[in-house]
Amino acid sequence: MTERRLYLGPLTDSRRWEAVAIRPDDVIVVTPPKCGTTWMQTIIALLLSGDPEVETELSIRMPWVDIRLRDLAEVAARLEGMAHRRSMKSHTPIDGLPLDDRAQYIAVFRHPLDAHFSFRAHLHNTPLRWFDHWYPEPDPEGVTFRRFLDGGPEGFDADAMPLAHILRHYEAARAVADRPNVALFHYADMQRDLAGTFARVAGLLGVSHSEEVMARLVRQATFDNMKANAERFCPSGGKGFFRSDAGFFDSGTSGKWQGVLTEAELAAYDARMEAELAPGARAWLEFGDGDGDGDGDGDGDSDGEAGTAAR
Numbered sequence: 001m002t003e004r005r006l007y008l009g010p011l012t013d014s015r016r017w018e019a020v021a022i023r024p025d026d027v028i029v030v031t032p033p034k035c036g037t038t039w040m041q042t043i044i045a046l047l048l049s050g051d052p053e054v055e056t057e058l059s060i061r062m063p064w065v066d067i068r069l070r071d072l073a074e075v076a077a078r079l080e081g082m083a084h085r086r087s088m089k090s091h092t093p094i095d096g097l098p099l100d101d102r103a104q105y106i107a108v109f110r111h112p113l114d115a116h117f118s119f120r121a122h123l124h125n126t127p128l129r130w131f132d133h134w135y136p137e138p139d140p141e142g143v144t145f146r147r148f149l150d151g152g153p154e155g156f157d158a159d160a161m162p163l164a165h166i167l168r169h170y171e172a173a174r175a176v177a178d179r180p181n182v183a184l185f186h187y188a189d190m191q192r193d194l195a196g197t198f199a200r201v202a203g204l205l206g207v208s209h210s211e212e213v214m215a216r217l218v219r220q221a222t223f224d225n226m227k228a229n230a231e232r233f234c235p236s237g238g239k240g241f242f243r244s245d246a247g248f249f250d251s252g253t254s255g256k257w258q259g260v261l262t263e264a265e266l267a268a269y270d271a272r273m274e275a276e277l278a279p280g281a282r283a284w285l286e287f288g289d290g291d292g293d294g295d296g297d298g299d300g301d302s303d304g305e306a307g308t309a310a311r
Contacts, residue, residue, distance in 0.1 A: 005172075007096045009159035010130050012066040014096035019076040020065055020088070024102035027087040027205065029062075030094050030173070032166045034118035035110035036187040037089055040201075042226065042233055044087050044106075046217040047202050050209050059235040062087045093153075093165075094182070095172040101181060104204055107173040110187035111286045112166045113269065116148050117256035119161050134160045145265050149272055163269075167276050170285055186288030188254060194218055 007014040027044055031037045038058060045056045056062075063075050065088050079086060090097055094105060110118075123135050134147050151162025158165045176182045183204055190197045195218050202208060209217065219225060226233040261269075273282050 004098065005093070005095045005154075007066075007092045007154060007158055009154075009156055011068060011159040012091060013068050014066060014092045016065055016068070016072050016075075017090075017092075017096075017098050019072055020079055020098075022098055022100040022103050023086060024100075025085050026100075026103040027085070027106065028097065028103060029087065029089045029106050029108065030097065030169075031089075031091065031108040032110075032115060032169045033091050033161050034115045036108040036185070036190060037091070038233065038235060039187075039190065039221065039223075039226070040106060040108050040185065041087065041089055042221050043198060043201055044205070046220055047198065047205055047207050047209070048085055048087070050207070050213060050217075052213075052216040052220045056233060058089075058233075062089060064089045064091070064235075066090050066092050093169045093172040094176060099176065099179075101179070103181060105176075105182045106185065106201070106204070107169070107182065108185045108187065108190075109166075109170060109173075109285055111254060112163055112273075113257040113261075114187070114254050115166060116145075116161070116163075117260070118250050120144065121250045131160045142262075142265065145261065149268055163272060170277075170281075174281070186284065188288035189290070191254070192288075192290070194221065 004014070027048075029037055029040050029044070031040070041058050041062050042056055045054055045058070045062065046052065060078070063070070063079065065075065079088070094107060097105075099105070120135055123131055134151075135144050147160070148162050151157040151160060151164055153162075153164040153168035158168075173182070173184055177184055183200075185197065185200075195214070198214060198218050198221070202214075257266075273286075276282075277285065
């Protein structure tokens with residue numbers, strides 16, 4: 001990937017990566033919002049430290065480079081001053097990032113409808129008002145879901161996370177997934193087998209810990225523990241940014257759309273997905289592998305028939 005795509009919205013700016021000098025052992029987590037970013041960052045922090053009590057403080061120690069709310073010079077200087085192995089996050093599709101063959105890129109995906117409903121809850125838990133007209137509350141006319149289906153993958157729309165932006169993330173990640181330093185994970189596989197996820201990430205990072213330590217690290221990263229200790233695990237936790245730190249973790253469940261979307265809305269979503277993705281690719285994006293190894297050969301409803309939203 002020699003030419004980077006520009007992603008520029010009210011919240012993010014992919015050009016900010018130009019201020020970061022990538023190191024050979026950097027770990028960059030690349031996801032659409034609300035697809036398991038914080039979860040994966042926490043797993044990485046625990047594995048790199050080997051300390052179940054490590055202070056994650058993700059927004060400072062593992063910064064979101066793209067976000068325009070933080071002074072870029074300060075972020076770049078802080079990263080440059082880190083003597084330990086670094087990890088960063090991005091909500092920019094991977095074709096907008098500097099892709100260095102020496103660094104490790106971890107892309108995490110989630111069923112688009114679950115990500116959408118989690119993002120709805122997330123926005124109402126923040127003080128940011130830029131997207132109120134996209135996410136009105138209440139919304140008896142279904143404006144939010146229409147914009148989710150109709151929004152574009154770039155510009156202002158991208159930061160509001162429509163389906164097109166999630167698909168752009170997926171398209172860009174799949175295009176480089178054959179590289180040894182790019183790995184794809186799915187939220188559903190992480191839910192099914194957290195210990196297996198830890199083992200796979202540890203292999204990518206080249207770190208190892210005893211069985212006893214690994215078991216303790218895994219317990220720290222369970223949803224219930226992270227939500228119960230939200231001030232520790234939530235980005236900017238304990239600093240009053242979110243209305244509720246615990247609310248950042250929402251429910252951690254799948255199938256959030258069931259019983260909420262109308263048959264017409266589900267049909268419109270299915271039509272978009274069928275038009276954009278082959279059945280196997282769609283099945284993985286929605287339900288994961290089932291075996292958690294990220295290679296797409298698992299039992300994640302790969303026949304495509306079960307990949308409909310109504311399932």
